């Protein structure tokens with residue numbers, strides 16, 4: 001089953017903003033709340049409204065867990081962090097060092113601006129250098145009060161700084177983009193390999209061994225039941241299927257460029273609200289090049 005409603009999606013879990021690029025909120029104890037994922041700046045006002053309605057006092061937000069450096073997974077941070085006086089941002093050491101480079105910050109800013117500006121009431125944004133960050137690493141166990149703990153899981157391939165957060169008590173996995181993008185028409189996982197193909201496959205293989213009752217990717221809502229259980233295996237086989245299609249075409253004289261255009265046409269619509277056209281096409285090209293040059 002798949003849940004895409006804005007608001008309560010489980011007894012202790014809320015989906016904020018939009019299921020296309022959601023942020024998740026849950027209480028870690030009677031006083032404090034945590035956020036997972038960092039969205040796009042266009043939704044900053046909607047997300048702030050949702051948080052205010054649920055939590056009341058914004059001083060009760062204590063943790064904000066980020067999965068990777070991509071613009072659609074941290075774009076809201078600079079706008080909303082100034083509203084949360086007691087919050088700290090948790091991200092992998094690799095994500096934190098990416099944020100330290102001017103180039104990464106500029107890519108995040110310009111892509112967010114292309115997709116849609118944050119509301120005027122939120123122009124008071126914090127500089128990346130002033131974000132209160134806590135660098136974490138794969139293998140860490142984060143204890144959040146007495147009821148929650150997160151195991152930090154390495155999930156490189158889509159992005160090499162990417163981590164997932166696994167809550168063993170609830171068998172709940174915040175997997176971000178490690179599985180790719182869920183195809184809403186066909187019900188399978190489309191690969192999104194943007195940094196390292198071998199790592200991408202290795203990540204999917206490792207994720208198959210986790211018991212997952214609730215799967216929460218970076219886009220598309222909350223998955224449960226068989227959809228959650230079989231997701232990593234499906235993502236792996238879909239990835240290999242795309243690689244086979246590519247190899248077949250190349251053996252028959254077609255090039256990466258033509259296949260990238262076909263995939264772009266086939267897949268762009270689902271993410272058109274938050275992925276600029278040119279970026280989508282370039283991303284398809286990048287993925288196919290990584291697959292074509294696999295050793």
Ligand SMILES: [Zn+2]
Pocket residue numbers: 068070073158159177
């Ligand atoms: Zn991503």
